[in-house]
Amino acid sequence: MNHRDHLLSVIDALTATGDVVPADTRPVEGAVVVGSGDSLSSALLAQAFGHRALSSGDITFLGRLPVGTQTVVGISHSGTSGATVQALRLAREAGVRTVAVTSNAGSPLADAADEVQLVPTLAVDEVVPCAGHLMLGLGVAAVCGVQTRGATSALSTRLRDLAPVVDGAVAALGDTAPRGISVLSLPDLRGAADFWMLKLIEATGVPTRSVALEESGHVDYFIGPEAHLEVQLVGAYGEARHERLARALESTGQTVLPVHIAGDGPDADARDRLLHELAGAVVGTVVAEAAASRWNRPPFRGGAVNMDASHIKLDGQPVA
Incomplete structure (x- = not known):
């Protein structure tokens, strides 16, 4: 493909999928939104x-909630x-409101929550996945009171x-994998940049980081002499700074690769800003998988990585 x-x-999958229907609860207040992996990218949208x-x-491994926490929202497709x-269990024991955002109403996460925001499963065949992030991102919007x-x-x-x-980003990819990749962004695309980072790592195995735009000028300027790729996610803000920093x-x-993701300006509403981030995340997923093909680096190290996920289950704390 x-x-x-x-x-x-x-x-096509989005076109065929129903909307996220907000749960019949009040929007969260003072929330700490938690997740791991792709779900942490969804949490960042909050x-x-x-x-x-x-x-x-x-939360889980410190065993305490951040100061001022009124709600803990746990995200897992x-x-x-x-x-x-375990983070939701800890929050519940502390008497804090808990909300689960998930596609699985019968899951341990749902059981650990006072309230559950269900999201549909996007029916699409994927190698490098983004479907779960899209639905979870809309679930985050729903619990934050945004119209979905x-x-x-x-x-x-x-x-x-x-x-x-x-098309333009894929065409601009070199034929040889860089030694490292930085994904530069401003806050309007920070969640998308975090997702680009994850997908580039999964797809290509190349060390990748997400970095605030201005910090790349203070750090990435000194990277080398190994080949390094700087992906610039350019939205409605800071275009002149992106260009000057690229030079x-x-x-x-x-090597600098600008990716212009048509941005929502200052007058955009909360939903438009969220959709902007989610669209940017999909672009990153598609480009990452194309990069893996171009660079002959099969996703997930060509099956060399054990994908049974046992390492992300709690030691001695079964969740099934």
Whole structure:
């Protein structure tokens, strides 16, 4: 499947999928939203609505809640991520409101929560996955009080409009894998950048980090002499800074790949900003899988990595 077929398969699945229906509960307040892996990227989206996002292990393995926590929202598509289940159990024992965002109503995560925000499963065949993140991201929007009616259709429309951006990014990939990758962003695309990082690692096995735009000028400027790829996610803000920084990075031997994801400006509402991030995440997934093919680096190290997921279950704390 080429990159355009990959993108169209996600678009078609969104078109065929129903909306996330908000649970009949009040929006969360003072929330710490937790997840692991892709679900942590979904949790990061809550920051745009004034909440905090943490790796679920930050609560589970410290054994305490951050100061001022009023609600803990646990995110897991399957509802079986060990550290996330345990984080909700800990929060519940502390008497804090708990909410699960999951596709599995019968999961341990749902059992650990006072309230459950269910999300549909997006029916799409994937090698490098993004479907769960899209639905969980809309689930985050729902618990934050954002209107989700019509959101899946609106997201599919955005992705159709971004097809030329995907084509351009794939065409600009070199034929040889870099030694490392940085994904640069401003806060309007920070969640998307975090997801790009995950997907580039999964797809290519190349060490990748997500970094705030300005920090790349303070750190990435010195990377080398090994080949390093700087992916710039450019939205509605900071384009001139992106361009000036690109020239500086190129002067020290970096390869810069600008990816212009049509941005929502200052007048955009909360839903539009969320869809902007989710669309950017899909672009990153499709480009990452295309990079794996171009660089002859099969996803998940070509099956060399044990994918039974036992290492993300809590030691001595079964969640099944």
